[in-house]
Amino acid sequence: MAENRTGDVEAAVREHILLPAQEMAKLGKATQPVLTHAEGIYVFAEGGRRLIDGPAGMWCAQVGYGRKEIVDAIAHQAMVLPYASPWYMATSPAAKLARKIASLTPGDLNRIFFTTGGSTAVDSALRFSEFFNNVLGRPQKKRIIVRYDGYHGSTALTAACTGRTGNWPNFDIHQDRISFLSSPNLRHAGNRSAEQFLDDLVKEFEDQIEALGADTIAAFLAEPILASGGVIIPPKGYHARFKAICERHDILYISDEVVTGFGRCGEWFASEKVFGIVPDIITFAKGVTSGYVPLGGLAISEKVLARISGENAKGSWFTNGYTYSNQPVACAAALANIELMERDGIVDHAREMADYFAAALASLTDLPGVAETRAVGLVGCVQCMLDPTRPDGNDDDKAFTRKIDERCFELGLIVRPLGDLCVISPPLIITRAQIDDMIAIMRQAISEVGAAHG
Numbered sequence: 001m002a003e004n005r006t007g008d009v010e011a012a013v014r015e016h017i018l019l020p021a022q023e024m025a026k027l028g029k030a031t032q033p034v035l036t037h038a039e040g041i042y043v044f045a046e047g048g049r050r051l052i053d054g055p056a057g058m059w060c061a062q063v064g065y066g067r068k069e070i071v072d073a074i075a076h077q078a079m080v081l082p083y084a085s086p087w088y089m090a091t092s093p094a095a096k097l098a099r100k101i102a103s104l105t106p107g108d109l110n111r112i113f114f115t116t117g118g119s120t121a122v123d124s125a126l127r128f129s130e131f132f133n134n135v136l137g138r139p140q141k142k143r144i145i146v147r148y149d150g151y152h153g154s155t156a157l158t159a160a161c162t163g164r165t166g167n168w169p170n171f172d173i174h175q176d177r178i179s180f181l182s183s184p185n186l187r188h189a190g191n192r193s194a195e196q197f198l199d200d201l202v203k204e205f206e207d208q209i210e211a212l213g214a215d216t217i218a219a220f221l222a223e224p225i226l227a228s229g230g231v232i233i234p235p236k237g238y239h240a241r242f243k244a245i246c247e248r249h250d251i252l253y254i255s256d257e258v259v260t261g262f263g264r265c266g267e268w269f270a271s272e273k274v275f276g277i278v279p280d281i282i283t284f285a286k287g288v289t290s291g292y293v294p295l296g297g298l299a300i301s302e303k304v305l306a307r308i309s310g311e312n313a314k315g316s317w318f319t320n321g322y323t324y325s326n327q328p329v330a331c332a333a334a335l336a337n338i339e340l341m342e343r344d345g346i347v348d349h350a351r352e353m354a355d356y357f358a359a360a361l362a363s364l365t366d367l368p369g370v371a372e373t374r375a376v377g378l379v380g381c382v383q384c385m386l387d388p389t390r391p392d393g394n395d396d397d398k399a400f401t402r403k404i405d406e407r408c409f410e411l412g413l414i415v416r417p418l419g420d421l422c423v424i425s426p427p428l429i430i431t432r433a434q435i436d437d438m439i440a441i442m443r444q445a446i447s448e449v450g451a452a453h454g
């Protein structure tokens with residue numbers, strides 16, 4: 001029976017679904033593993049095979065699977081009031097959630113705009129930066145500065161901000177108002193110290209502002225850790241120095257916490273507590289509902305809003321919204337998720353696990369084929385390279401890593417394949433023993449694939 005159902009699912013996917021990363025030569029041919037259910041940190045595939053969910057879905061399943069509290073909140077809200085127009089009507093879940101998130105964000109980031117996910121959150125933050133400057137009478141101040149290796153989503157505007165250049169071919173990327181800075185990847189420092197590398201990155205930003213003119217730049221958009229671009233952790237002090245430059249030039253600092261928010265880095269948000277800055281805007285999604293239903297949003301500084309509201313509004317209307325802004329079922333799910341995280345101390349737990357997780361990953365560096373490991377909180381990676389002295393992996397390294405990912409899968413661990421990286425960002429409820437299980441599988445997979453490569 002299970003086999004038949006799985007076969008049916010595979011056939012329907014092959015025939016009818018366009019995947020988010022679809023190799024077009026294989027349209028209608030390739031299959032994906034079919035999952036049937038999930039519990040805790042585990043997902044189950046065909047025939048009941050249990051797999052550790054190493055990437056927590058897509059960096060989102062913070063509290064793990066099968067959480068009755070969230071499911072009950074969703075069911076209750078769907079029964080009593082599944083929808084209300086955000087343009088005309090208020091509901092208790094959205095109101096309570098906005099107040100709750102405002103209590104978790106740093107500084108005065110107390111005004112929340114809800115969206116449908118991460119891309120729409122970043123898109124709305126960028127559109128806000130346009131609106132902000134138009135109301136301030138500075139229509140030329142519109143440029144957005146981003147980094148190579150950054151990732152911010154898949155709307156036309158956020159895709160244009162993607163510094164993962166592999167995503168560019170065959171799409172029309174509307175980059176006339178986007179400018180790129182170097183990736184803050186310490187592997188690119190060459191023989192410079194981390195301090196010198198940071199000085200150079202700062203100088204590049206200052207030079208770019210000088211060249212473009214600060215009066216043309218609206219926003220600097222940055223992930224605290226460049227997640228999809230390769231779990232890149234900028235040199236110490238990077239964010240604070242970039243924030244100071246933004247302040248000097250009246251450039252909005254938008255911190256994209258779609259991955260790092262809601263406990264991923266051991267704090268509710270990483271910007272202030274991990275990286276020491278209070279940005280002007282924080283975008284969030286993913287962990288806000290632990291992936292149970294889609295929701296995203298942004299938190300905006302009151303000081304920023306004061307410049308364009310009330311007496312300063314100049315008759316303006318902020319007209320940017322979605323049918324599913326403030327969606328009551330999604331907001332109820334997020335509230336239940338956050339309450340669960342608070343009740344069970346899940347963010348504290350993630351912080352307590354961080355050192356153990358980083359050390360466990362680092363223990364793999366004795367294996368040939370492991371160039372380095374990186375981790376902050378419960379997001380980390382193992383960089384697998386046949387020649388670890390190269391700054392970045394080449395196609396051979398990527399093929400090598402792909403084999404390691406596949407072997408991990410056979411051994412019971414899902415790893416997010418990302419070029420030459422095995423990315424691990426497990427559910428935040430993971431225990432020390434479960435971290436040991438993950439690392440044992442990775443050790444076996446890397447050893448076996450390495451041995452096969454001679």
Ligand code: PLP
Nearest residue numbers: 117118119151152153256258259
């Ligand atoms: N921003 C960051 C940092 C992300 O990693 C992602 C997705 O992975 C997004 C934005 C886009 O979010 P979504 O896929 O929910 O639209």
